[in-house]
């Protein structure tokens with residue numbers, strides 16, 4: 166009898182304990198602390214609560230700050246947390262608005278995606294921290310907005326086909342970093358080259374993410390190679406066979422870039438220790454991201470690859486953060502190089518359309534229309550053609566007018582074409598940087 170009483174007591178205690186455990190709410194974490202915790206301990210189906218800003222693009226995530234998805238530099242690991250949203254809960258009506266502050270409850274787990282070890286939350290509950298009405302409306306980048314652009318461009322006659330070549334590149338780092346705007350930028354540039362300037366599709370090499378095109382929207386373009394070292398090398402080999410020394414090469418890079426930020430410090434990139442060539446005060450090599458690959462592409466290697474190509478003239482439009490630092494590496498005669506920002510600074514997404522600011526205005530100027538087909542006239546000298554100098558000036562002036570996110574300092578595009586590797590913010594057609602760009606056309 167005493168033993169029966171003993172077991173009953175133990176059973177009651179166990180049940181009580183289990184019941185109590187069930188009722189203990191999961192610990193509330195910040196994104197940063199949960200990431201630190203996951204680095205130290207193995208997390209597996211651990212129940213957690215996390216607060217953050219919710220976004221659903223390019224994949225569902227919590228963020229510490231809405232600036233991160235806007236800049237063209239890889240997000241630090243501590244500022245975002247991937248979310249697994251259950252299918253039956255993924256209807257827009259059930260999910261919070263883009264950019265709103267939420268508390269997520271769910272179970273965290275780690276998996277390996279490409280070269281990255283990712284921490285994700287399987288979402289059980291989402292609670293908005295403010296009512297929908299109280300939320301500040303945040304611009305959510307869309308996927309279909311360039312549909313009108315593709316419809317508005319008509320193919321030009323076979324008669325005036327261009328012999329020029331192009332390399333269009335975007336890596337994106339990983340699925341959390343590969344923004345929709347990178348693809349939109351590529352599509353806008355590709356359509357402009359083919360439909361407005363008569364580039365032959367066989368002379369345009371597209372290197373993008375894992376090597377396959379996005380499937381959304383009717384504006385799809387071919388993708389030839391994956392954005393990893395072998396893919397880029399294959400792209401260079403292809404261009405070698407297309408370039409004769411008499412045709413031009415357009416190089417367009419839209420992506421994340423790394424370098425030395427003037428106030429934040431290192432942000433990717435690397436100290437210029439291997440074959441030193443840098444002249445900036447920080448002596449830093451800039452980098453461009455691949456997709457799902459552990460190391461980035463450094464400017465020295467990129468410049469060497471471009472340098473082995475036999476083009477008549479190189480026209481480069483460089484969108485990544487720190488892209489001003491690529492100008493010195495890529496310098497040379499017969500080269501018009503333009504960057505979205507300075508060597509020590511970030512470049513940004515456009516605040517109201519799903520493109521990057523600098524790229525959007527350069528491409529619109531060249532296309533003579535925006536992505537919706539509205540006419541754009543950047544031909545300031547009225548000769549009926551848009552020179553690379555006119556396209557740069559159009560982007561520089563309109564970009565400067567955008568008081569984007571009330572940033573203390575906006576991005577400052579640079580143009581370099583006199584071969585000294587130093588870009589200027591105000592080029593001109595008569596002397597120094599700008600002379601070559603004034604006579605350079607697609």
Ligand SMILES: [Ca+2]
Pocket residue numbers: 437442443449450451464465494
């Ligand atoms: Ca370098």
Ligand SMILES: [Ca+2]
Pocket residue numbers: 443449450451464490491493494
């Ligand atoms: Ca550099």
Ligand SMILES: [Ca+2]
Pocket residue numbers: 543544545546547548549550551552555
């Ligand atoms: Ca003109």
Ligand SMILES: [Ca+2]
Pocket residue numbers: 580581582583584585586587588589598
């Ligand atoms: Ca210069």
